[in-house]
Amino acid sequence: HVQLVESGGGSVQAGGSLRLSCTASGFTFDGSDMGWYRQAPGNECELVSTKNADGSTYYLDSVKGRFTISQDYAKNTVSLQMTRLKPEDTARYYCAATVLVWGKSACSSSRARGTQVTVS
DSSP, rough: OOOEEOOOOOOTTOOOEEEEEEEEHHHOOOTTEEEEEETTTTSEEEEEEEOOTTTTEEEEEGTTTTEEEEEEEETTTEEEEEEEEGGGGGGEEEEEEEEBBBGGGGGGGBBOOEEEEEEE
16 A cells, blocks of 8 residues: 555644654655655645755745654655744645655645644
8 A cells, every 4th residue: 555654743832852753554655856845724735844865955934943854765764853833834744755655735644644733
């Protein structure tokens, strides 16, 4: 079954940290851009961070300096280390890969269930 499996979400106080992980099932990340999207209730799905196949990275302005994306090709995983979390980071976070699902549809795809992050 081809899908992305996220884990690591939870509830933390403002200023805390969480680490999200995403494992590819049924395919590999090789040659694919990887990323994380998020969607809060009433808001649009937004791109948070990417780790691109060429090695470059992207971060949403509001998370720069606080979030770090990394990839482990051997384990076929991509992670998002989130520090100094703020209440506005509260959302459901979805893993995405250009080879499988990308763009705003990542927040509603059947290929990734997402993981909830709640910051109070």
